[in-house]
Amino acid sequence: xxxxxxxxxxxxxxxxxxxxxxxxxxxxxxxxxxxxxxxxxxxxxxxxxxxxxxxxxxxxxxxxxxxxxxxxxxxxxxxxxxxxxxxxxxxxxxxxxxxxxxxxxxxxxxxxxxxxxxxxx
Numbered sequence: 457x458x459x460x461x462x463x464x465x466x467x468x469x470x471x472x473x474x475x476x477x478x479x480x481x482x483x484x485x486x487x488x489x490x491x492x493x494x495x496x497x498x499x500x501x502x503x504x505x506x507x508x509x510x511x512x513x514x515x516x517x518x519x520x521x522x523x524x525x526x527x528x529x530x531x532x533x534x535x536x537x538x539x540x541x542x543x544x545x546x547x548x549x550x551x552x553x554x555x556x557x558x559x560x561x562x563x564x565x566x567x568x569x570x571x572x573x574x575x576x577x
Contacts, residue, residue, distance in 0.1 A: 476507035478543075479514045482550055483522060486531050493529040498577045501531060501554060504561075506538040509546055516546065520553045532556045534573050 485501045493499040514522075523531070533554020535547035538561045551558040556576070559569055 475511040476509055477511040478509045479512035479519050482519055483514050489531050490526045490528045495529055499529045499531045501533045503535040505542050508543045516549050523553050532576050536561050
């Protein structure tokens with residue numbers, strides 16, 4: 457499908473630049489799902505990072521208020537930390553805000569993570 461190919465191409469061209477706007481990324485993903493997500497669709501955000509939040513305009517409390525206000529569709533957030541530099545506390549908080557789960561990639565393999573995510577839908 458075209459959207460999957462577009463997303464794959466965008467991921468392939470993404471490069472790490474030392475800044476992580478984790479909260480802003482969740483904000484934007486939620487906004488996109490609220491506008492285009494379907495009530496019958498799986499509306500999930502999967503956040504994977506090896507970095508620490510250091511570039512967002514919004515705060516975690518802003519994100520929580522946004523998730524509480526926007527309810528056109530139900531969105532679930534799963535967060536995955538790679539390596540020891542990832543901010544586990546913030547990732548756990550974001551997962552709680554999105555009624556999802558937090559995992560460390562070194563504790564669980566990717567296949568297991570997707571199995572866990574699939575149980576929500």
